[in-house]
Amino acid sequence: MLEFYKGKKVLVTGHTGFKGSWLCRILINAGADVTGYALEAPTNPNLFELCDVEKRMHSVIGDIRDLAHLQKVFDEVQPEIVFHLAAQPIVRDSYKNPVYTYETNVMGTVNICECVRLHSCVKSFLNVTTDKVYENKEWEWGYRENEPLDGFDPYSNSKSCSELVTHSYINSFFTERNLAVSTARAGNVIGGGDFANDRIVPDCIRAAEGKCDIIVRNPHSTRPYQHVLEPLAMYLTIAAKQYENSSYAGFYNVGPDDCDCVTTGQLVDLFCEKWGEGIKWVNQKTNGPHEAAFLKLDCSKVKKVFGWSPRWHVEEAIEKTVEWSKIYFAGGDIPACMDEQIKEFFRL
Numbered sequence: 001m002l003e004f005y006k007g008k009k010v011l012v013t014g015h016t017g018f019k020g021s022w023l024c025r026i027l028i029n030a031g032a033d034v035t036g037y038a039l040e041a042p043t044n045p046n047l048f049e050l051c052d053v054e055k056r057m058h059s060v061i062g063d064i065r066d067l068a069h070l071q072k073v074f075d076e077v078q079p080e081i082v083f084h085l086a087a088q089p090i091v092r093d094s095y096k097n098p099v100y101t102y103e104t105n106v107m108g109t110v111n112i113c114e115c116v117r118l119h120s121c122v123k124s125f126l127n128v129t130t131d132k133v134y135e136n137k138e139w140e141w142g143y144r145e146n147e148p149l150d151g152f153d154p155y156s157n158s159k160s161c162s163e164l165v166t167h168s169y170i171n172s173f174f175t176e177r178n179l180a181v182s183t184a185r186a187g188n189v190i191g192g193g194d195f196a197n198d199r200i201v202p203d204c205i206r207a208a209e210g211k212c213d214i215i216v217r218n219p220h221s222t223r224p225y226q227h228v229l230e231p232l233a234m235y236l237t238i239a240a241k242q243y244e245n246s247s248y249a250g251f252y253n254v255g256p257d258d259c260d261c262v263t264t265g266q267l268v269d270l271f272c273e274k275w276g277e278g279i280k281w282v283n284q285k286t287n288g289p290h291e292a293a294f295l296k297l298d299c300s301k302v303k304k305v306f307g308w309s310p311r312w313h314v315e316e317a318i319e320k321t322v323e324w325s326k327i328y329f330a331g332g333d334i335p336a337c338m339d340e341q342i343k344e345f346f347r348l
Contacts, residue, residue, distance in 0.1 A: 001233075002346060004240040006031035009121075011077060013037045013064055013112060014085030015057075018194045019128075021047040023083065023232050025338055028056045035077045037062050037070065038086055047193030050328070052335045064108035070115050078121040081239050084112045085128045087159070092198045094155035105158035106165065113169040120177065124243035126235055127166045127183045131224060131255060131297050132156035142258075142298030145185075145251045163251070180242035180249040186231040187224030187255035187297055190317050192324020192337070194228075200264055201318075204271045205325050207279070214272070214281035219265030224255040224297050227317035229345045230310055237306055248305065255297035260314040270315055274322045311345060 010027055014020045015036025027034045034057040041048045048054070058077070062069045064086040087105050088094065094101040109127060116122045134143040135150035149164065151157035163183055170181050190201045200216070207214040234254045241248040255261075262270075268281045302308050312320065320341055327337045 001237055001240055002026070002030040004243075005081075005236070007033065008081055009033045009035075009077060009079045010081045010083070011035045011037065011074070011079035012083045012085060013108075014087060015059065016041040016046070016048040016061075017085065017089070018047055018191075018196065019189065019228060019232065020085050021051050021053065021193065022191065022228050022338070023085070023235070024053045024057060025051050025335075026232060026236070026342055028053055029339065029342065034058070035073065035079065036060060037064070037073055039063060043195040043197075045195055047195070050193060050334045051338055064111060065103050067111045067114065070111050071118065074115045074119045078119070080121060081124045081243060082112070082116060082122055083126050083128065083235060083239065084109065086112075087162075088155065090196065090198055091132075091153050091155045094153055094158070098154040101154045102158050102161070105155070106161045109162040109165045113165060116179070116181075117169065117173045122179060124239045125179065125181045126239045127162065127181070128231075128235060129159045129163050129183050129185050130156070131185050131187045131253070131295060133160040133163050133185055136295060140296075142255075142296040143253070144298045145253055145301055178246075180246040182238050182242055182249050183251050184231065184235055184238060184254050185252065185297070186234075187226050189228040189231060190225055191228035191321050192328070192341075193334075200267065201271065201321060204268060204275075204281075205321075208271075208275050208277070209325075209329055211277075211279075214268055214279065215284045216264055216268055216281050217284065219263060219268070219283050221264050222261055223264070223267075223295055224261045225267060225314050225317065226256040226260060226310060227312045227320060227345075229342065230254070230256065230312065230317075233311075233346065234302060234306070234308060237308065241306065250301075250305070252302045252305075253297040253299045254302055255299050256310050256314065258296070260310070260317075261296045262314055267314065267318070270318045271322070274318050
């Protein structure tokens with residue numbers, strides 16, 4: 001599948017983020033002509049700098065809310081394939097700054113859709129959203145793609161709106177031209193190089209390095225956890241398949257198997273086991289904003305359409321994350337570690 005991308009002009013929004021950095025490394029290694037459009041990396045340290053891709057791609061620092069700048073980049077690059085990852089991705093941050101969250105996640109999507117509309121060079125467009133786009137009813141079975149969209153908090157709701165914007169552009173503008181458009185609703189991702197605040201695995205890693213107890217807010221909350229390469233592989237597959245055959249365009253859940261929908265407590269137990277060194281966690285409830293207690297995806301559609309199945313279960317995902325993190329703290333070769341994990345995952 002990766003050979004498809006050799007020589008293709010690909011634009012990735014949000015390329016300086018966690019997922020975006022991994023995606024750019026994969027695409028560059030596959031021989032794609034990659035342009036990224038994003039704000040400066042959101043954390044310090046950050047994976048974009050560590051993964052050593054900036055000199056091998058066209059990296060544009062820009063705000064997804066700036067339509068004029070984004071249009072100029074499209075004019076210059078003339079991309080064939082667009083991956084839209086740029087977002088304000090943190091639930092708790094969306095409570096602190098809801099206006100910015102909506103501006104970025106909703107109007108950012110309007111802007112990218114508008115640029116795609118105005119540029120006939122684009123043949124394949126994928127908007128990456130989240131498993132949190134659904135109206136969460138806290139039930140025990142997975143949400144399917146035809147379930148109602150909503151979202152309780154500003155982040156989740158803004159990503160639901162991002163889906164609806166995309167649907168409207170498909171119906172209003174994209175059906176009459178040679179363009180395939182999909183959205184991908186991914187579960188919680190983990191992996192080496194995520195330095196974000198307020199995410200459980202980065203919190204675990206920071207605590208372990210500082211030899212502190214891991215603070216767990218909601219040990220009984222269930223989430224679909226997967227290694228970052230799982231959804232990226234599916235994004236790449238969807239974009240490639242629909243480029244060649246527009247009948248593949250659609251709305252897809254991209255999540256792990258049921259066995260990998262685990263509680264936060266189980267996930268942290270796995271982390272402590274893989275990290276070693278006597279690390280442990282404590283349950284410390286905080287007076288934070290509402291967070292869903294149970295969330296799971298039904299991924300039968302993407303499995304049926306693409307013959308896809310997850311390659312790394314949650315235990316292997318944690319193992320690979322710990323491996324990356326220990327290499328990082330030891331001052332090791334991060335690009336080499338990433339390339340090895342990419343090769344192993346894609347069986348290159």
